[in-house]
Amino acid sequence: MATRTVQAHPHAIAAREERRAEALAMGIDEPFIADLVDRFYASVREDAVLGPIFNAQISDWPAHLGQMNRFWQSVLLSAGNFTGNPMMKHLAIPTIAQEHFQQWLALFYRTLHAIAPTPEAARHIGGKARMIAESLLTGIWVHRDREDPLAKKVELPHVSSVL
C-alpha cells in the first residue's frame, strides 16, 4: 500500500514561522527554554509541597527534562516535536489539587522573573503556563473528581503578580 505523507497547509506553516519569529524577537529561543526548564525543575525538586509528588512519580529526570524541553519548544516556538498526553498524565496523579497548581505557578513565575530576557517574554510565557494549568485543573475536576466545574472557583495566580 502506498504511504501518504500528511503535509501542513502553507498557511499553517507561515503561521508557525511567524509565532517562532515573534518568540525569537522576545529573546525566547532553545537555550533560554533549556535554562528555564533546568532552573524551574531544580526549584520544584527542592520544594516542600511539590518535591515529594514529582520525586515519587519521576524516576528518570533527564528523560523528563527532555520531554519538558520539547513541550515548551512546541508551545513557545511551534516546534511540533512534543508527543505526550499531559491531561492523562496529570489525571493519573491522585493527590494533585488547586493548591499544587498555585504553588507550581508561583515557582514558575519566580523562575521567569529571575531569568526572562524581558518582562514581555515573562508575560507571554507566564500567560501560556497559567492557561495550561487552568485547563489541567479543570480536567481534573471534571474527569477525576466528577465535580461540576461551574461550581468551582479557579484561584490561580497571574504572572503580573511577580512583574
Ligand code: HEM
Ligand atoms: C499541580 C502541579 C503539577 C504537578 C504536581 C505535576 C506533576 C507532573 C508529573 C509527576 C509528571 C510526570 C508524569 C509521568 O511521566 O508519569 C508531569 C508531566 C508533565 N507535566 Fe506536570 N505537573 C503539574 C503541573 C503542570 C503544568 C501547570 C504544566 C504545564 C504548564 C505541566 C506540564 C507537564 C507536561 C507537558 C508533562 C509531560 C506529559 C507527557 O509526557 O505526556 N505540568 N507533571
